[in-house]
Amino acid sequence: MSSYKEHLPIAVEATRRAAEAMRQQSPGALASKGDRDVVSELDYAIERDLRAFLSTETPDIGFHGEEEGPSGSSSKRWVLDPIDGTSNYVRGLPLCAVSLALVQGNEAVVGVIELPFLSATYTAAKGWGAHANGQRITVSNTTCLSQALVAVGDYAVGPDAETRNQLRLALTGQLAAEVQRIRMTGSAALDLAWLAHGKLDAALTLSNHPWDMASGVIIAREAGAVVIDGHGARHDMTSTTTLAITPELTDPILAAYQKAITIVADAR
Known part of the structure; x- marks a missing residue:
């Protein structure tokens, strides 16, 4: 070590x-x-x-x-x-x-x-x-979703962007109804660093490459964040979705994510 x-x-x-x-x-x-x-x-x-x-x-x-x-x-x-x-x-x-x-x-x-x-x-x-x-x-000790600042990664561009953005828009809608504020900074590394520093309470990136997330994942994790993929498994360099959350808010934010998935599936 x-x-x-x-x-x-x-x-x-x-x-x-x-x-x-x-x-x-x-x-x-x-x-x-x-x-x-x-x-x-x-x-x-x-x-x-x-x-x-x-x-x-x-x-x-x-x-x-x-x-x-x-x-x-x-x-x-x-x-x-x-x-x-x-x-x-x-x-x-x-x-x-x-x-x-x-x-x-x-x-x-x-x-x-x-x-x-x-x-x-x-x-x-x-x-x-x-x-x-x-x-x-260390990450924040925020326990109430209504007090949370949540960063969401950029919306998709390129091939099939309209379809890929359906989940992003549904998730944004779910979070907007419950959290204090949503932020979109345009830098996944900055989102994860600020999560680690307690400035944000979650950093949610729904598509990514290893270079986008690698350093931020270890920094957030060492600061106490829960960092998982879109299936709820431990995030690693093969993951294409990154959900990094302060521990006390993990369950409600995952619930919002799952609800967004259901909304998109029902609409198709």
């Missing part, structure tokens, strides 16, 4: 490099990644820089970046989203992050989320807790 924690300084330095690039450089040219999705030149530049940096620092560990895919070992690998929330970043919105995790098998064991424009670095290693700027953090 101690070996996981030993990788944290390297991960922190990697995300620091990326965050500095985001603060000092422009996004550069934008390219389409499909329907209403973009990638910037800086996404690629950061990913290439961190791939090279981590290959030098940890040559026995593989790497998987969002933009250019895997290299090296697949059993133990760094998983990177160079800019989570690119759409926010290119418009000058500060709700964006660098998200880096160390994944062993199908489980994230180290995570760092850097929020370059919010002066926050979130870290965790399996068995060692979660921290924000070096201070231990």
